[in-house]
Amino acid sequence: MQYLLYTVAVVNFLLSLIVIANAPSSRVNRYFGFFALLGSFWSLGTALLLYTPGQAAVTVGQFLFFAAPLGTSYFILLFSMVFPYSKHLSTLRKGALAVYPLLLGIIYLGNSDFFITSTVAAPVNQVAVSPYGYSLYAAFFFVYLGVAPAYLLRVYMNKTLHFALRSQTIYATVAISLTSVVSAFTNLIIPILGDTTYIWAGPLTGLPFMFLISRAIIRHKLFNIRVVVARTLGYAFSFLVLAAGYFSISHFISSELRARFEGQSAEALLSLLLLIGTVLLFQPLKSRFDRLTNKIFYQDAYDPQEFLSELNKLLVETVDIESLLVGSSEIIKRNIKAEYCSFVIRETSYFEQRTIGAESKKFSAESTKIIRETMPSMHRKIVVTDELDEGNAELAEVLREHDIAVVVRLVTTLEYDVGGLGYMLLGVKKSGNPYTSQDMHVLEIIGNELVISAQNALRFEEIENFNITLQNKVDDATKRLRQTNEKLKKMDETKDEFISMASHQLRTPLTSVKGYISMVMEGDAGKINDQQHKLLDQAFISSQRMVFLIADLLNVSRLKTGKFVIEPKRINLADVIEGEVRQLQETAVSRKLELVYDKPENFPDLMLDDTKIRQVIMNFIDNAIYYTPFDGRIDVELKEKPQTIEFTVSDNGIGVPKSEQHKLFGKFYRAGNARKARPDGTGLGLFMAKKIIIAQGGTIIFKSTEGKGSVFGFTFPKDKLEVAGQIEVTDDGEDDS
Secondary structure (H helix, E strand, O other): OHHHHHHHHHHHHHHHHHHHHHOOOOHHHHHHHHHHHHHHHHHHHHHHHHHOOOHHHHHHHHHHHHHHHHHHHHHHHHHHHHOOOOOOOOHHHHHHHHHHHHHHHHHHHHOOOOOEEEEEOOOOOEEEEOHHHHHHHHHHHHHHHHHHHHHHHHHHOOOOOOHHHHHHHHHHHHHHHHHHHHHHHHHHHHHHOOOOOOOOHHHHOHHHHHHHHHHHHHHHOHHHOHHHHHHHHHHHHHHHHHHHHHHHHHHHHHHHHHHHOOOOHHHHHHHHHHHHHHHHHHHHHHHHHHHHHHHHHOOOOOOHHHHHHHHHHHHHHOOOHHHHHHHHHHHHHHHHOEOOEEEEEOOOOOOOOEEEEOOOOOOOHHHHHHHHHHHHHHOOOEEEHHHOOHHHHHHHHHHHHOOEEEEEEEOOOOOOOOOOOEEEEEEOEOOOOOOOHHHHHHHHHHHHHHHHHHHHHHHHHHHHHHHHHHHHHHHHHHHHHHHHHHHHHHHHHHHHHHHHHHHHHHHHHHHHHHHHHHHHHOOOOOOOOHHHHHHHHHHHHHHHHHHHHHHHHHHHHHHHHOOEEEOOEEEOHHHHHHHHHHHHHHHHHHOOOEEEEOOOOOOOOEEEOHHHHHHHHHHHHHHHHHOOOOOOEEEEEEEEOOOEEEEEEEEOOOOOOHHHHHHOOOOOOOOHHHHHHOOOOOOOHHHHHHHHHHHOOOEEEEEEEOOOEEEEEEEEEHHHHHOOOOEEEOOOOOOOO
């Protein structure tokens, strides 16, 4: 038991030195250090009093046995009054505390036998105490030591304190209370009743006290001396292991060599080698013990630089908001060692408010509403639940309900008064430790970086969803357009069927009308005068125009059904043109126009569709007649060139406006000035002309200046006109302008 008391004395002594040396200016550290130092003296005094022979040892032990416990109660009360903020004591408290050492000095110095009347020499381990003096000693002890836990409990009940301070307080309260109760029972109550057999047990209460205080140091950074304790233990364990190994091996070598050899040279050499090996092993062994002590004292330790580098790599490489925040929560949770890490992201154009994280942690809408409404008014970027005061009781209740230890607002540094992007929510640490100042600093950096990356990811998400939405709208519009197009096709087919049917029905009676008019004009029904001939001639021209119109309508219908066929045969194009000019000469004369055609001699025969090429020639000349004012001139030319043949009809008529020229060969299209000059046109002549010419391998010629006239015609490569055989022409639906 004697050695156990000495061990407790040494441990308490080392603890006092470490605590005071770590912050000598702090009242909290000084008072607790003196308390631990006097606890060391108490253990030493008890060992000297009970187990060490000699009057001097007994006298010293007797003094320490009584003075040290009284000192411990005095300094622990001081410690309780200033913990945790090392605050100043009021004058009243200082006066009350000054009575204690004053009375102790008067009583002890005035009568040294006031407490102990006699001591039985070791190893009987018995002392005789004065009932009156010992009762007064006990009263002082109970009053001062009993008040200390009350002060500490008052600190613990302060809900505004940081979680770490409250945890430190409860550990200190339990340690002091346990030590006080056990030591009071063994060293005060039982001795007053006449039995001093167990006074040795009082100082041993320092063992559970040391255990609880050490736990507070390791888990909750009491006195902030973890690094000192960890490094001290690292050095101590390394030294003890090496020392034990060195002396054991040295003793073995010495014993074996002395038994076999008489000389000392071999022993000296091996001892030197052993010493060198011990020195070389010290650093690796210390590193191993440092890692071990770090695991004990720094369970939450991490490298901030590595932590931020890992997170930055993810932020740079990821643009998907879900992947970004899930990956970030995993990295933060692993490094901070939190129970969980989740993000609450505000609603966007395409999504409601979302909770994203590595865990399926869910928060009610009411809870997130309270967080969103309360946090901006606090003007803080990071809020620790245990630091919230009574003014934010509702927020604190919500956070504790969901085990949220820390809330980090995802805002820029200039947006403390707005809602921001959302929140990062962190659970308590798995070790139970509070969040440190280093954690707060790292989380603030992370919050700033996450805001930028998350905003970019949300923009990317919006663009992506906009594209999806736009594609869906396009698909829907395309679907409706296809449906409409199908309806239009059916309507167009119905129209073509009607045109085809009407054209066929009109052509038969019109042929009869035209034939009878021709017979009357030729005198088959009797002689007619000039006036009658003139009127009949106009009727014949109109019926002829109607025939051409019906032919155009039928050709358009045939294009749709694929029945419009080019049937080339050998013709003399010069003769064909001459015949068409002859038919239209009378019309030109009636409009006072000069229609000139200089027929070329010895023009070669060509493979062309006679009927359809006549239709084209007729259309070009007829248009020139009707769109050229009176007294105008129309020149019809046919030229043979080395590689091509070229046909043109030139006039000095109204021309085509430049802005409308690109649409001129479209189906049913007519220029504005043409509609005024000839309201009865259909816009099919030029459309069909282009189809016919292109189908036979030719090219349309067109030049026009508004108010000055136009040139219409076609050109064919000679080699294209040597091929015989049918050519099927269809309406491909493209704009033929």
